[in-house]
Amino acid sequence: MSTSVRRGELGNGALVAIVATCGLSYLFDGYDLIVYGATVPSLTKEWGLGPGQAGAIGSYALVGMLVGALVVGSVTDLLGRRRVLIAAVAWFSVGTASCALADGPTLFGVLRFASGLGLGAVLPTLNALLIEYAPERKRNMTYAVMAIGYPLGGILASALAIPLIPAVGWQVMYLIGAAPILLVLPLALRALPESLEFLVARGRLDEAHRLAARLGVELAPAREPKARTGRRGSLAGLVGKGYLMPTLLFWAASFCSLLAIYGMSTWLPQLMREAGYPLQSALSFLLVFNIGAIVGLFFGGRAADRFGAKPAVVLGFALACAAVLLLAGGGAEAVVYVLVAVAGYGTIGTQTLLNAFVTGYYPAESRAAGIAWTLGVGRLGGILGPTIAGALLDAHASLTVLFGLFAAVAGVGGAVVCLVRPQKDDASALAPDLRQADRV
Template sequence: MTALCWIGLFAEGYDLGVFGAVLPGLMADPVWKLSPVEAGMLASSALIGMFIGGFLLGTLSDQVGRRRCFLGCIALFSAATGLAAVAPTPLLFALCRLVSGIGVGGMIPVASALVTEFAPPERRSREYAMMYSGYSIGIFAAALAGFFLLAAHGWRPVVMLGAFPLILLPVLAFLLPESPDYLMRAGREDRARAVADQFGVALAHGMLPSDRRKPAWSDALRIFAHGNRQATAGFWATTFLGMVVVYGLNTWLPQIMRSAGYDLGPSILFLGVFALASSVGGVVLGLAADRWGRGPTIASAFTMGAGAILMLSHHWPLGVTYVVVAAAGVGSVSAAVLVTAYLASYFPSDLRATAVGWCLSFSRSGAIAGPMMGATLAQLGWPVATNFYMFALMALLSAGAILCVPRKKA
């Protein structure tokens, strides 16, 4: 299950990372002639779609099942990305990115629920981090595609590669099982037990056919009920602030580093290093979280990320800069991944995808604010270092917010 969800997250990572990888080419397009603010608005169009997708598809997967929503998300964002590659105007490009964002927004809550429900409790953080490494490697793949194709062939072929997962969809449909927890709630007890036996999954304690009832959309409001409110507030604040950092850097890092005096090739590769380090760092942080606890591990990671981002405000030798960028990736993307793993394991299975989807949808406002903040600073002509000061502050506030989540009682 982790491997299947890894493929979905890889496709999502490419879809999101490709915009940052082609941003220098988009801004240099002689026909579109984008300003920094217009480029920021194009970046935010996908994030608006993700806001919608997280609310809608995260909740829907708790109602109609994980499998259908997982496959539907991949089909939606891959097809829309392919259309974006041939969009004749910035407006149509933005509309395609918005539709793509709906599918992307639903992928994380659905995949989070699947991995959490199939992984042994003592290994959930590391399994989740392994699954989510696909997202970071997808961003790295987008950076590599940009490095090899952008200068010679322009931005459109780089974006078109994001439609490739459509070819894999029949294979994923054949291999992907439904969640046993959902099957039990749906009254398909025999099938639930067969899947549970096949994958070595323990069915949720107390989940009996006699307890079944048709789920209602109003059930989603339980995340705000007494006993959940403080945790919900802590998770929402952490993810909002973390998304400002992650999406701000994902979108603007190549352009910021180029403005700081680095050549185009290294500037694009900085995004790849940022993503690749976060994929490895996520697994390391997952191991640490399973051993020492998720809250302290996440807070420590965000604090380290703030320090690394501050270091980027100075011009270092190229090799040193790659190391600092890697540390920033671990202290932002990897930390944010672990927040979602923590969230997915915090709530019960019938509320899990809803809790993740609603939280991540709220945090998309931070994901929109991050690119727009970078665009505004570029438009104002402020010093490059100002970007890093702001992103470092957001990372530090994330570290404090996660510590507000109450420890879950056994």
């Protein structure tokens, strides 16, 4: 249900600016997700890494993302969502580009951890900002349009890796990671508004009213005191007033989802090489993996708005489980490509819809903390995904075992989301006249 401090919807210009800024930030988050998987074959060859060591290095960025995600809720409460998003984008852009300077696995791992700190702060912040300003009846679809940037970033990394790595080397892939400084920051500085929820919660009402007037929306003054007294950014706000069980279930679902996403994204090219495909063909599977996420999100976002986010997320997990399980059996190349595309939607696309579900589930004063903690705990799964798969490869496990593991994890994620209770009608809404029509 909606928990907004405003009445009415943004004009198209303001909404486009928010969606574009958040979408471009998300794009380079997705680029960073895939770039390591795309460069793993080159790194293992140049530095003589074993699968276990390569998997551990792949997890270093995720450890940084875990720390960044858990800290960002408190930081946004002090500084605001706009400032934190801008700072986080600048941080991870510099960190990613610096990885090109690494001359060995130790320095490379340290730099990946550092860039992960910024990446971990980006996603919860833009989630909260986008969900706040998204139109009520098209919230999930608006989020899906923005979040298409994530698999687009994966496509960009995959498409560039195919010609650039053989021709120039793996370093150029990380130098490209500095592009947000030129593409995202100028747009964010010029067009991205601060969160009205943040301004009201901090008691900056005059500033909030001025911003609302500029955006063409109206604050709900009768409910402002509640926003100010909420436990902003507090973990206690996520486990009290009936939210304990949904919070734990969201954490478990995100854990499963990110384990599957990062495990598959890191090792898919290598697994396809193990299956007999040459390097360029193996990299093309990463491309298809992300294309599947984009195509699926158009349908998944509409389905979430029409039928509710919960059934859309459960269906996505089920598709991931089925597709990855079937990948274990191999088959004709065309069939494998289709299964990889479905797996891309079932993992990346489902995580996107889960993020929207989680962010919209909590009241406004707990929204940023809710998604930050969900993604933070989920990063533990992301850390384990590459590491477990690398250890299994070290132990010469079969492709059936590896794909079966990811399929089982997706199945557990869907089962967990089934247990999330519907929101209560009185769940701390700040503006009850704007309740979401597509309640789950």
